[in-house]
Amino acid sequence: ALGLKTKLLAKRIDCYDRIDSTNEEAKRKALAGAPDGSLFVAEEQTGGKGRLGRSWTSPAGQGLWFTVLLRSSLLPSQAANITLLAGLAVCRAIQRNTGCAAMIKWPNDIVIESKKVCGILTEMAAEMDRIEYMAVGIGVNVNNENFPEELSVKATSLRLESGSFIRRVPLLQEILFELETVLKDFPLHTESLLREYKSRCVSLNRRVGFIRENRKMVGVAEDISPSGELIVRCDDGTKFPISSGEVTVQGI
């Protein structure tokens, strides 16, 4: 019904007018046996969740609020890369559908002219040596014309950036198609995927602050490691690999 271009993703689609959070729903349905690639999409979220315990504003009809459930033989060591690749997929899709120059703020905020247009929250259930499932939650501000006061300096929408109304379904189709493409190319073509990621990453060569063992540290974001960590070089020359869940990175 959605005119999908995917072969594996979104064979099962659950749509909601209103739900707490599509990530929460994906996790509930994962426990009930929902298959790999299931898509959960909502017109409105009443408890949209962001990274680091923040909330995500998800007003009715203005954006794309959805979660893709992945549960095909994933290794915990690959999780960080999958999180980055989801960002790359969204970036490609936005660029193709709107012409906007979308960039990535590590790990996977999508920004246009340094304002955030999309956020991604990846949650997973892992056992010792394998991931039981990964819920990749994607929120895109599509046609929002204004934001709550506290977000207005940092947030934007595709409509505000492109100057025109953007149809949500074609954009969703494109994002799912690109997500399937990067997942198909992973892990075999990780090197070229990371090269493309880095070329779109605005965090590199910037000064960043982060917290390690309760201490505030600063350094320059130098590189992305093969396993998806941000490599930060402090002023004394020591390098720290930072993983997305581990620390708060400020200033990027």
Ligand code: BTN
């Ligand atoms: C962030 O940038 O902090 C991540 C935001 C992720 C928002 C999406 S909207 C769909 C899915 N459901 C949620 O509750 N959160 C994600």
